[in-house]
Amino acid sequence: MSVFGCIVYHHNLWLVLLAVMICGAGSWVTARLVLRAFATQGMQRVGWQFLTAVVAAADIWCTHFVAMLGFEPGVPVAFDPVMTIASLLIALVGGFAGFVVATSRIMRAAPALGGAIVGLAIALMHYTGMLAYRVEGIVSWNRGWLVTSIVFSVLFSALALQRAHVAHARAERGPSIGGLADRKSAHAAVPLIAGILAFAIASLHFIGMTAFQVEPLALAGDFTNPAALHALALAVASMALVIAGAGCVSYLLDDSVRAESVEHLRTMAMSDMLTGLPNRASFNARIDAELARTDDPRQLALIGIDLNRFKEINDLHGHHAGDEVLRILARRLQSLVREDEFVARVGGDEFVAMQRFATREALADLLTRLETALYRPVRYDDAEVTAGASLGVAIYPDDATSKTVLINNADLAMYRAKADLTHAVCFYEPAMDEIARARRSLAADLREALARGQLSVYYQVQTSISTNGICGYEALLRWEHPRHGFISPAEFIPIAEENGLILSIGAWVLREACLRAVSWKPPYKVAVNLSAVQFAHADLPKLVETTLAETGLAPERLELELTESTIFADRERSLAVLQRIKALGVNIALDDFGTGYSSLDTLRSFPFDKIKLDRSFVSDAESNRQTTAIIRAVLALGKSLEIPVLAEGIETQDQLALLAEEGCDEVQGFLLGRPAPLDQIVASGQLTIAGEAVGAAAS
Structure with missing residues (x-):
């Protein structure tokens, strides 16, 4: 009789289906957890290895015993409690050892070797569990099917962990954010890994059960209550699903925490720690994105902002006052930003603003709002200070055709505004380049004058x-x-x-x-x-x-x-x-x-x-x-x-x-x-x- 025929003939079909469901769900969770173990280091890896072993052991053991409870040999049956517990411990210890070896990176063959150990643990657990299965009959084994079940368990378990290692290695070579490997490619491999691992567990059990033969010694007597066995199977299955669910939830929680950590790191990397405004890195990313919007017919205004009296505030009131003034001004600037506008802090007392505008009136409105926010007095403790600011405006594409030139021209306009006490805002003019070149030339001549005495x-x-x-x-x-x-x-x-x-x-x-x-x-x-x-x-x-x-x-x-x-x-x-x-x-x-x-x-x-x-x-x-x-x-x-x-x-x-x-x-x-x-x-x-x-x- 074929293996499939033996399964149908000797088993309660709904319990077989329940065992298969446990095997598949547990294998899926185990696959995700083992990938997590591959991606960690130190004591954190040990924790994930142990959690993987617990879920895998529950998966293996519960699959086996639910299927065993659905097995109908036609004679009274019982379970030895000591051997039953021993089989669970074998699955747990053997699985833990296998996952430790597989994720250790001690040699190239470590994943396959660890998988083989897991496969042996599955086989040892199964046959120890079979020793706990007491029937009133003569038990015999088909050695061919027995050896085949062990070979299938070892080979497919080794293949499953080897595929997990390959998936993790590809994820590590992929892009990363905040130093954390991109795990999308690893997640895509979970169904395959879970399927191979589930096949290793299921093939071991059902081929092993094909090798199991019982010749009844008595046809009469008190048979075990089938309803009680079915209830026990349902309880075991429920516990298996609870354990697998706990493992899955722990993974998802960790995944969520990691995602939040990555987002937090990204936010920190793109934000100014003192004011909470976007920082220079965020500004560079935003201006690159704006300049890449070739389909937008509107012009882009870049506004360089430098506070006029910030050094004086620091000197007279202390650096704590200066920091508080920056925070207050940053809140004002953040509150005035509208759609298609952007403001960032790019230096000590330097800010930048950007705006996509269709009319000069819209740009003038933003400049008015900026001036109002920057020139309104700031109260700190018992003091009242007015920082004031110089604003330089350069417009893309009128004043520049590249990011570097646009930033440089906004700076030139801002320095002109700083030198002109009568105007807080200055627009870039081509003559400013001549002045800047003259200063650079004079600096070079001064260096030469010093060298030549x-x-x-x-x-x-x-x-x-x-x-x-x-x-x-x-x-x-x-x-x-x-x-x-x-x-x-x-x-x-x-x-x-x-x-x-x-x-x-x-x-x-x-x-x-x-x-x-x-x-x-x-x-x-x-x-x-x-x-x-x-x-x-x-x-x-x-x-x-x-x-x-x-x-x-x-x-x-x-x-x-x-x-x-x-x-x-x-x-x-x-x-x-x-x-x-x-x-x-x-x-x-x-x-x-x-x-x-x-x-x-x-x-x-x-x-x-x-x-x-x-x-x-x-x-x-x-x-x-x-x-x-x-x-x-x-x-x-x-x-x-x-x-x-x-x-x-x-x-x-x-x-x-x-x-x-x-x-x-x-x-x-x-x-x-x-x-x-x-x-x-x-x-x-x-x-x-x-x-x-x-x-x-x-x-």
């Missing part, structure tokens, strides 16, 4: 009002361009700061001034200005100490000048730097006092040796009573703090007389002497150079 230091005299004698000289950097002549420091110093050249230039000016001052007779002081970039990025105390040692200048003859805005960038670090410089014996002057912050706390906290009153106060002193009052107050402040005050920008005798009357200590300006090369100052007789010729000293 084309920069020079001029000196301007500083005079004591009380004695009318010279106190010292301020070293001032000058650049005579080979083609353009003298270029104003106000033009090339910002370029040097933008390109990082100021560090090399500042170090050169310091050394040049100290080297020349060593040989001055009388030994006047020399004052050297420090750039904010130089103060922030260079190890100034080390540079000053090295320069003094190399040139031989006495520390008390060197005076370093810096503005208050330089200090505000990092007050604690600035204080530490100034204290280290003071420890060398070098003097420190506060330059441009009266402009910027002019905080009294700065004078109290930092060890200044001189206050330099800004030239703007001196120029207005003769015609403005309020300015005169401010000068008087600054001079009184200097005297009370025992800090001498030097007034800059003296150009008339009336200005000098006014300052002398108010008790100013020192003055500097065109009236007393214009900046000049060292050899001209020596030629005028103001000082001499000891031990060498003037030309050699100035060379």
